[in-house]
Amino acid sequence: MKESGTPPRLAEAIISLLAAGPTGAGMLGDLSEEFRGRWMRSPRAANRWYWGQVLRSAPYLAGMRLRRSPLPHLLVIMLSTAIALALLHIWDVQVSRRLARLLALQPNTPPLLLIRALYFFSLTIGTALVGALLAITAFRPKRSFVSNTIACILPAFLVLTGLSYVSNIAAAEQSRVIYFALRSCIILPALLLGAHLAVQASPPRIADNH
Amino acid sequence: MPAGRQRHLGEFELLVLAALFQLEDAAYGVAIRREIETRTGRQVSVGALYATLSRLEDKSYIQSRMGESTAKRGGRAKRYYKLTALGQVEFDRSITAFNKMFSGLSQWKQVPDS
Numbered sequence: 435m436k437e438s439g440t441p442p443r444l445a446e447a448i449i450s451l452l453a454a455g456p457t458g459a460g461m462l463g464d465l466s467e468e469f470r471g472r473w474m475r476s477p478r479a480a481n482r483w484y485w486g487q488v489l490r491s492a493p494y495l496a497g498m499r500l501r502r503s504p505l506p507h508l509l510v511i512m513l514s515t516a517i518a519l520a521l522l523h524i525w526d527v528q529v530s531r532r533l534a535r536l537l538a539l540q541p542n543t544p545p546l547l548l549i550r551a552l553y554f555f556s557l558t559i560g561t562a563l564v565g566a567l568l569a570i571t572a573f574r575p576k577r578s579f580v581s582n583t584i585a586c587i588l589p590a591f592l593v594l595t596g597l598s599y600v601s602n603i604a605a606a607e608q609s610r611v612i613y614f615a616l617r618s619c620i621i622l623p624a625l626l627l628g629a630h631l632a633v634q635a636s637p638p639r640i641a642d643n644h
Numbered sequence: 645m646p647a648g649r650q651r652h653l654g655e656f657e658l659l660v661l662a663a664l665f666q667l668e669d670a671a672y673g674v675a676i677r678r679e680i681e682t683r684t685g686r687q688v689s690v691g692a693l694y695a696t697l698s699r700l701e702d703k704s705y706i707q708s709r710m711g712e713s714t715a716k717r718g719g720r721a722k723r724y725y726k727l728t729a730l731g732q733v734e735f736d737r738s739i740t741a742f743n744k745m746f747s748g749l750s751q752w753k754q755v756p757d758s
Contacts, residue, residue: 441718453694456710456723461694463713463720464673470716491691498695 439470442481445488452495461491653738659684660696661735664706664727672711672722673697697725705731 446462453461465487472480653661663679664671676697677688700706711722727735 439716453691456708457694457698459720460673460723461690463717463722464677465690466718466720467674467714467716487690490689491694494689494691494695498691498698502698 439473441466441469441484445484448488448492449495452492452499454499457498653734656692656696657700658735658738659686660693660700661705661727661731664725665735669724669726671725676725700731701725703730704728705734 446465449462449465450458452458465484469480469484472483659680660676663676663683666679667675673690673693677690677693680686680688680693697706697708701708705728706725707728708723708725711724713719713721
């Protein structure tokens with residue numbers, strides 16, 4: 435016989451999984467309080483009631499968890515960056531590579547090395563800013579996934595296009611594989627860093643304790 | 645705020661805010677659920693209540709504080725909720741809108757219990 439008035443462990447685990455933090459603790463406390471009152475009258479009915487609450491609550495808690503999860507926002511950031519990079523690539527091929535050829539810089543000369551150093555620095559900072567911008571845009575409430583993504587594409591494209599001009603000049607004489615590998619190595623961590631900073635800097639939620 | 649941009653409260657959100665108003669400083673999960681069920685006869689799941697409380701808190705209409713923990717709650721603390729100034733304004737706006745709508749229903753007759 436189970437200890438008197440103890441809610442079903444599995445049901446509690448499901449609630450804990452779906453509702454973490456102070457909300458989950460408050461909810462489990464409420465359920466436990468009501469469960470013990472019902473247990474006095476009928477243990478079996480109390481167990482049924484508890485499981486009923488879990489089943490009825492699960493969709494709401496899953497929705498709440500999804501709403502608070504950073505996953506949709508990160509998806510917006512990654513998707514809009516991917517679209518922006520695709521547009522940028524087309525832009526590169528058509529316009530900015532021709533511009534690099536027009537400038538006709540010689541490989542491994544001091545001006546080119548300086549430009550390359552500036553390129554890596556500006557690309558890192560600029561991409562972090564793009565990540566922050568996308569995260570702020572994506573975290574706006576009351577907007578759909580699609581509208582957030584669309585709103586993110588233009589600023590991402592504009593900033594990355596600006597950076598691309600410098601990058602093409604710097605990488606005009608380099609292998610395309612190295613060029614894209616280097617760019618990816620910088621862009622992805624910088625995007626995540628920017629997104630992380632933006633999330634940290636977003637307005638705090640109502641405090642749990644007052 | 646322009647009229648078209650106002651966030652309107654949903655029916656259940658209004659019920660929750662009304663319960664908080666009624667319960668004053670004693671508004672925590674169990675009490676809020678009982679208040680709504682007693683007054684309206686509507687069965688409310690814990691998940692639905694907390695999802696709504698969470699949404700209202702995100703909108704800054706309510707705020708919460710942790711209270712005392714008791715043995716019958718498995719050692720877990722109560723979480724008390726109360727309306728913020730913004731929540732009171734929105735609640736008042738919604739009640740006023742309802743009153744304006746219902747004030748003209750002079751021909752409405754209550755359906756007798758079957």
